[in-house]
Amino acid sequence: MYDLTGFQRDLLYAIAGQDDPHGLAVKDELEEYYETEIHHGRLYPNLDDLVEKGLVDKGQIDRRTNFYEITQRGRREIEARREWEDKYVSIGA
Template sequence: MSATTDVDVVAGLTAFQRDLLRALAKTDEQSGLSLKTDLRTYYGEEINHSRLYQNLDELVAHGLINKRRRDGRTNSYSLTAAATTALEERDAWVRGETA
């Protein structure tokens, strides 16, 4: 049995979770509110608060994003190096540059 790679983890994410990673890749170190605003603009509809934060927590658990306390109420999110690499490898795959 082969070990699970970061690319495997990203391949198994939902489209919403990959969109969260893409939003962070555009502008790293964002608050949940700024991510929610960015995705609301993309989807053209309101993003449910619990959907957003449950998915952010899952991405933290997968080791794809870092979460740090910005102040008493606000957390800040950023991509891990593993997520950046996995997204780059996925992009290469989509372009047909890898086997």
């Protein structure tokens, strides 16, 4: 996960947290979080990077809609990141 941008990490988290994430659902989730518009030119190349890194699988729903699914490697990366964060951030302790 060390080689991901913050935006890519947020994409990975958004995909992991949705039941059937497709491009626009992920886009909507991040627009709500960032409180700003996410352009397709930013979204889809970063999703493709996650696919290339083996963190996300990409499939096709129809000719215009792709779905994204976190891989086992992606889940392991999130778990490792959470463990690392827990070493430095203690909330409510």
